[in-house]
Amino acid sequence: MFIVKTNQGRIEVVAKKLSLLGLESALRMEELDPQFQAIKLITSRMSFGSALTLTTLNSIISYRLSGRGEDYWNEFALYVSKASEPKSLIDAVKLVTSFLTTSKINVALRTVKVSRLLRASVARVLEPSRIVEQTSDLRNFAKELAASLKSKWSSKTIVFSLKMICYAYRAYYGKPIIAPFNIPIPVDSRIAKISWASGIAEIEGRDVKSWSDVIKVITSKPRNVQRAWSLIAKRCRMPPLHLDSILWLVGGFIVKGSSRDDAVEKASKALSRLVSRDVNEVFTIVSELITRYL
Numbered sequence: 001m002f003i004v005k006t007n008q009g010r011i012e013v014v015a016k017k018l019s020l021l022g023l024e025s026a027l028r029m030e031e032l033d034p035q036f037q038a039i040k041l042i043t044s045r046m047s048f049g050s051a052l053t054l055t056t057l058n059s060i061i062s063y064r065l066s067g068r069g070e071d072y073w074n075e076f077a078l079y080v081s082k083a084s085e086p087k088s089l090i091d092a093v094k095l096v097t098s099f100l101t102t103s104k105i106n107v108a109l110r111t112v113k114v115s116r117l118l119r120a121s122v123a124r125v126l127e128p129s130r131i132v133e134q135t136s137d138l139r140n141f142a143k144e145l146a147a148s149l150k151s152k153w154s155s156k157t158i159v160f161s162l163k164m165i166c167y168a169y170r171a172y173y174g175k176p177i178i179a180p181f182n183i184p185i186p187v188d189s190r191i192a193k194i195s196w197a198s199g200i201a202e203i204e205g206r207d208v209k210s211w212s213d214v215i216k217v218i219t220s221k222p223r224n225v226q227r228a229w230s231l232i233a234k235r236c237r238m239p240p241l242h243l244d245s246i247l248w249l250v251g252g253f254i255v256k257g258s259s260r261d262d263a264v265e266k267a268s269k270a271l272s273r274l275v276s277r278d279v280n281e282v283f284t285i286v287s288e289l290i291t292r293y294l
Contacts, residue, residue, distance in 0.1 A: 001205055002203060002204065002205035002206035002217055002221075003203075003204045003205055004201055004202070004203055004204075004217060004218055004221045004224050004225060005201070005202045005203075005204060005224065006200055006201060006202070006224050006225070006227070006228040007199055007200055007201075007202055010198060010199040010200050010291075011200055011228055011231055011232055011235075012235070013288055014198050014199075014200060014232055014288055014289065015231070015232040015235035015236050016235070016236075017284065017285045017288045017289075018232065018236045018238065018243070018246070018285065019235065019236035019237070019238075020281065020285060021236075021238075021246060021275060021277070021282075021285065022236070022237070022238065023178075023237060023238045023239075023242060025246065025275040025277070026238055026242040026243065026245045026246055027176045027242065028274065028275055028276070029245045029246065029249065029274045029275060030167065030170070030176075030242070030245050031170075032274060033070075033167075033245065034070035034071075034073065034074060035069060035070055035073040035164070035167065036167045036170070036171065037074075038070075038073035038074045038076065038077035039051075039055055039073070039077065039164060039167045039168050039171050040171035041077045041078075041081050042054060042055065042077050042080060042081055042168075042171075043168055043171045043172045044081075044171075045080075045081040045085075046081075046085040047085065047128065048132060048168075048172050049127075049128035049129060049130075049131050049132050050085050050086050050087070050092065050128045051168055051172070052128070052131045052132065052135065052165060052168050053086065053089060053092045053126050053127070053128045053131050054080050054086065054092055054095070054096065055161075055164050055165060055167075055168045056126060056131070056145070056161045056164070056165060057092055057093065057096045057117060057120060057126070058073075058076050058096060058099075058164075059157060059160050059161030059164045059165075060116060060117075060120060060145075060149065060157045060158070060161055061096070061100065061106065061113040061116060061117065061157075062106070062157065062160065063156070063157055063188075064108040064109055065105050065106055065108075066104075066105055066106075066107050066108065067104075067105040068105075071105060072103070072105040072106060075103060075104065075105055076099060076103075079099045079102070080095060080096075080099065083095055086128065087128065088127065088128065089120075089121060089123070089124075089126050089127045089128065090121055092126070092128065093117050093118070093120065093121040096117055097114055097117050100113060100114065100117070116149060119148055119149050119150065120145070120148060120149060122148055123144065123145055123148035123149070124144075125141055125144040125145055125148075126145070135165055135169075138162050138165065138166075138179065138180060138183055139153075139180065139182055139183060141162075141165075142154075142158050142159070142161075142162055142183070145158060145161070146158050154184050154222075154223070154226065156186045156187055156188055156219070156222070157186075159183060159184060159185070159186040159241075160186040160188075162179065162183055162241065163179070163186065163241045163244065166179050166241060178239060178242070179239045179240070179241035179242060180239060181230070181233060181234060181239050181240070183239070183240060183241055184226035184227075184229070184230055184240055185226055185229045185230070185233075185240040185241065185243065185244045185247070186244065187218065187219055187222035187225055187226060188219070188248075189215045189219065189251075190247070190248050190251030190252055190254070191225070191229075191244070191247055191248065191251060192214055192215045192217075192218035192219050192222075192225070193211055193214055193215065193251050193254045194247050194250055194251040194254065194289055194290070195218055195225045195228070195229070196208070196214045196218065196292075197251075197254055197289065197290045197291065197292055197293065198288065198289045198290065198291060199291050199292065200225070200228050200229075200232075201218060201224070201225050201228070203217050203218070208294070209294070210256070210294055211254065211255075211256055211294055214294070226240075229243065229247075246271070247289070249267070249270060249271060249274070250267045250271065250286055250289050250290070252267075253266045253267040253270070253290075254290065254293075258293075259293065260290055260292070260293035263290055263293065264283065264286050264287055264290050265283075267286045267289075267290070268282045268283040268285075268286045268287075271285075271286060
């Protein structure tokens, strides 16, 4: 039996460092995110309600991809932007299901994902005519959606869908929508790795020998990690869904066969370019996010 614990001392150190970047850095990164650009294409081709419905449906099946998430969302945006606009939730589910059967990147577990889309087809909060009103309170929206999917509202794909909904609002209205602090971070493989690499998460009762071990353990029990990042978010005044943008980028440089020094250097350069900050300053921040390596 293993336990995922959090380190309060490391939480304080990481929060202090991330506060040097601030919310504006995260918002700048999000505007440059290829996933945001993909959603911007969708919102430009149809009504906002239909765009929100399609964005949410795709979000809840965006896992176990065979390629980069950025490429997948571009593939999806190109497909639905050329199709007829769905006027109802049933039409939207049919369109996303049709896309899924042809996707070159979302291949794994297709039967399971189609079943998930069918469960979503009865979620009234997803109706294009209602979804704009329903997403005025993201947490309640998440709970309604999760109930239809028979899932936890704080699960990875549900919370990820909220981030993509914020992207859609920003794309449509042309200004950032600041997510609430009461929405936790979606814990995927990258967030799992950086949670351990930063020293925020400690795994007890299991010998961790590889990054795959870290990912398997933390993603299976994400609540303590979500609480830790929510605490950090409050400390640095950056809602978890926006903090995710920074962490997800840095986590992408934590890969098998690399070294800590190499990961820190590459992540620092990439983050420095995106937020237009001095690379040496960014290096000190990334060094606290990647303090240990496997």
